[in-house]
Amino acid sequence: MSGFGQALGFGIVSAALIALSAVAMSMQFGVTKHANFAHGELLTISAFTMVLMQKVTQNLFLDAAVGICVSAALAWVINKTILQPFRRVVKRLIIMLIVTASVSQIVQSLLAVGFGTNYVVLSVPSETGRHIGPFVWTTIDVIIIVLAILVVALLHILLHYTSFGKAQRAVADDVDLARIVGINSGAVISRTWLLTGAVAGLAGSALAVTIGTFSNLLGFTFLLVTFAAVIVGGVGKMYGAVVGSLIVGIVTEVSGYYLSSGYKQVIALGVLIVVLLVRPNGFFATFVADTKA
Amino acid sequence: MTANVTEARPVLVVDKLTVGYGKAPIVREASLRVSAGEVAVLIGPNGSGKSTLLKGMAGALTPMSGTVVISGEPDQDITGNPPERMNRHGMAYVPQLANVFPSLTVVENLELGMYGTRRGVSERIEYVFAVFPDLSSAKRKTARVLSGGQREMLALGRALMGKPKVMLVDEPTAGLSPRYQDVVWEQLGRLRDSGVALFVVEQNTRQALDEADRAYVLVAGQMRREGLARDLLVDEELVRMFIGEGLGAG
């Protein structure tokens, strides 16, 4: 039982990490209506920024803060310089997917040029977990769980109680009508990239601190579980992404307790496939539902 | 009931507007004017370009030539402004379909009608609820669950939030039950009486001519007729041209 409790505890931490990445992806998807295959690189760039920052300061919070800013800036720049001009000329979804996939490859290659393809190390104070109820968590684990809850709560407040959040929901519902009522939808989309880039950056920092050693494929590898969580929960809905993260995080960690932990990615894929089998149109059904609503 | 249209100074002046999708013009050199406290209707067969003309006026399509001017001190040439800039010039546009935000509540939809303004929003919502009492009882519902008639009222109410001088309304009664069509027209009448200039596309020709002050007839993208609604109602050529059955049936 204690082994199971421990695995469940890991599952919750894993779910918190996935949730940070997934709520960012979900919000961006909801507003822009296309998937971003460079989402993983927003996580990676934040993690690598932390590694660089460690040469300047050992304060992990400060390192993470800079990492978050760099991710937010990268997301904003990608939208401004690449996605926005493409959106103006082509409206086809597949083009946007190819463009974001290309951006993903470019960022990966640039990181390989700068850092090589080997693992880099983020030095994190070593710490043994403490028993908290049935779970065994380190301070960092607890911070990540609290941060995930905090981010979801703040995004909820943003979406429902601020003028910008309501404008985001309006653009997500109907971008043409949003313009007609006076919303500068381009500005809303631009700020959404900035915000979701920051949240993805937070996910990347949290991931970097948790695993400590990673390569330029850190975020790309995490893209699969993020997609799985977002799709399992129902695309475009923030709470769907949270529920999806819990399912994917807990199922992968708990099954890793019974099987080998090497199967985690396979299990995540398995969860995704099972969900898609139950809802055969999965991803694309929600695509359509979201755009026509 | 009918306002004295010949005396009033126009609020909206559209001159020789040509609008289309891509390179092909659909509406050619359409001219019209609407005054404060007046309902002008635009009638014409399906596909004649009524919605296209409205989109060109509202900035949803960029006109190929011609001008759209809101008169005031001074006059404002708003031709080809992007749609998000039209509100601040006093023009509100209510499209025919997809004219509310389905996942937002009634109150949130109305709030967006004053997007960018902080003061006076709740007072204005109370005013809109006074004009459309049906909305008041549904204020916490999401627009998705409203009936067709309630949605139309929500769309009109949202347009009213920004205190427009001119409202462009595309087929507000389409798909509504006859009883609700009367309700919508009654409310359009109230908006007119509050001093708004209304330009309304209407399918039901007879009702349109009954309710409006001024009427325009668009056929195959060209303005074929304009005049006082009551004159057009008895215009034999017009009746023969395309509203014969409509009048007979009504």
Ligand SMILES: Nc1ncnc2c1ncn2[C@@H]1O[C@H](COP(=O)(O)OP(=O)(O)O)[C@@H](O)[C@H]1O
């Ligand atoms: N989005 C569009 N792209 C190209 N042509 C269009 C589009 N919408 C309408 N049209 C064409 O423009 C013409 C006028 O349509 P519309 O303005 O909707 O007519 P009405 O509102 O009078 O029924 C029609 O021939 C229609 O096929």
Ligand SMILES: [Mg+2]
């Ligand atoms: Mg039409």
